[in-house]
C-alpha cells in the first residue's frame with residue numbers, strides 16, 4: 001500500500017465536492033440529464049484527472065497524454081465539470097449543458113468539443129475505441145495509458161466482452177478499464193434486470209488483472225491505479241463499488257434520478273447538503 | 279395558425295395498447311433492452327411478467343431471440359430506442375428476421391430529432407432508410423396517440439415483419455378514437471388539387487398548418503398522411519402527380535433514404551413531376567429543444583409554404 005498524504009486526499013475530496021455541486025447545478029439548469037450515474041463516478045474521474053493521468057490542459061493535443069474515455073457517455077456532466085476544473089473548458093460553459101448551440105451536448109460529442117477523446121452515448125463501444133488507442137500506442141512505442149470508464153449495466157453489451165477477449169490476447173497492458181459498479185441500470189437494479197455476477201471472475205477468466213475497490217475512497221482508488229501501472233503483459237480493470245447518486249441523500253440508490261434532473265427545489269436541497277460555496 | 283392539442287407521446291400510446299392486447303393474444307411476448315420505462319413496454323411487463331423479457335443493454339441478443347420466438351409461433355414485440363435497436367442489431371434483423379420473413383414487430387421510440395436535449399447519439403434520423411432495405415417489411419409511422427393505438431392493434435392481425443417508429447415528445451392530436459385507417463394505406467386529410475403536401479409522424483401537423491396558410495393565399499393543397507412508408511402507396515402518388523402541380527414532402531429524417539427519396543425515385547420512373555423534399559440534409563443533429571432543432575434543420579411550416587409556392591409559380 002502506498003502511503004498517501006492526508007493533505008492530498010483532502011484536496012481531492014474538496015475537488016470531488018465541487019464537481020458534485022456542478023453536476024447538480026448543470027442538470028438542474030438543463031432540466032434533463034443523468035445525475036445518478038454522474039455522481040457515482042466522481043471520485044474515479046477526480047482521481048484520474050487530478051492524480052493519476054499524465055495530461056496537460058495547456059496542451060490538449062499532446063501526443064503523449066494519457067487517454068480518457070467515458071464509455072458510459074450519459075455520465076458526461078461529471079466529465080464536463082472535471083474538464084472545466086482542469087481548465088480544458090470555461091467554467092461558465094457548464095450551465096449551458098444540453099442547450100441549443102452549446103458545446104456541452106447531452107452525450108459526449110467530439111464534433112462540438114474536440115477535447116473529448118471520442119463521441120460516446122451508445123453504450124458498449126468505449127472499451128473497443130480504447131483498444132484501438134492502446135494498439136496505436138503499442139505500434140508507435142509510446143508509453144501513455146488508455147483509461148476507459150464503463151458502466152455495470154453497460155457490461156451487458158456483448159461488445160464489451162469482445163473487447164475484453166481482445167485486450168488480454170494482445171497483452172494490452174497500456175489499457176486500464178474502470179467499472180462504475182453502482183448496481184443500477186436504467187430500468188432498475190442490475191440484479192433484477194440481468195445480473196453480471198460473478199463479475200470479478202468473469203474479468204479474471206478473460207485474462208485481466210482485476211482490482212476491487214470502494215469507488216468513493218481516494219486511497220483505494222489511487223492504490224489500485226498505481227498497482228495497475230505496474231502490471232506487465234495484461235490489461236487491468238478496477239471494479240469500483242459505488243453508490244448511484246452518491247453525495248446527495250435523496251438521490252443515493254434512488255434510481256428515479258438515473259435520467260431525471262433535480263427540480264429547482266431538489267437542486268437547492270442538494271446544494272445545501274453538499275455545502276454552499278464559502 | 280391553428281393551436282394543436284398535445285396528446286400522449288406515441289411511445290406511451292404504444293405501451294398502453296400493447297398491455298391491452300396482451301389479454302386477447304396469448305402469443306404476444308414483449309422484449310426490451312433496458313429502456314422499458316422510455317418505450318413504455320414496462321406496462322405490459324407489469325401486467326404479464328411471464329411474457330415480458332428485459333434483455334438488459336444487449337440489443338443484438340434481444341433481436342436474434344425475437345427471431346427464435348417468432349419461429350416458435352410467438353408474436354414478439356421488440357422495443358428500444360430506434361438508434362440502438364436498429365443500428366446495433368441491423369445484421370441480426372437482416373439475417374434472423376428478414377432472412378426468414380418472420381413475424382416480429384419492431385417498435386422503436388425516439389425516432390427523429392424531436393428527441394431533443396439528449397443529442398445525436400439518441401436521435402434516429404436514419405431508421406426509415408435502414409428499415410426500407412429489408413424486403414417485405416411493412417413500415418408505419420403513426421402521427422398521434424389514436425393512430426398509434428390503431429396501428430398496434432392492427433399490426434398483430436398481420437403475420438409479417440413490421441417496423442413502427444414512435445416519438446419521444448407529446449404528439450399533436452390529429453385524429454380521434456373513431457378515425458378509420460387502412461393497413462398499408464395512407465390518409466388524405468385535405469383534398470385540394472393545386473399542390474400536394476406529404477408528411478408522417480411528428481411533422482404531419484406542419485403539413486396541415488401549411489395547408490391553412492396556403493389557403494389564405496388562394497392555393498388549395500392536398501395533404502396526405504403517409505403513415506405507411508412501405509409498401510409505398512403508389513396509386514395515391516400517381517394520382518397526386520397527375521392531379522396536382524407537384525409534391526412537397528416534409529419528414530423528420532435524413533433526406534438520403536427517407537420517404538422523399540422513395541417518392542422521387544418512384545415518380546421519376548412513372549410520372550415525373552415537381553418534387554420538393556424537406557428533411558435533414560446530410561447531418562446529425564444535436565442537443566436542443568425540439569422546436570429549436572426543427573428550425574435549424576429547416577423543418578418548418580414556412581419552408582413547406584415556400585416550397586409549395588415555388589411549385590405553383592412554375593419555378594424549378
Ligand SMILES: Cc1ncc(C[n+]2csc(CCOP(=O)(O)OP(=O)(O)O)c2C)c(N)n1
Nearest residue numbers: 037121122123151152153154184185186312
Ligand atoms: C446501446 C445503448 N442502449 C441503451 C441506452 C440507453 N441507456 C442510457 S443509460 C442506460 C443505463 C446504463 O446503465 P449503467 O451502464 O449501469 O450506467 P449507470 O447506472 O452508471 O448510469 C441505458 C440503457 C444507451 N445509451 N445505449
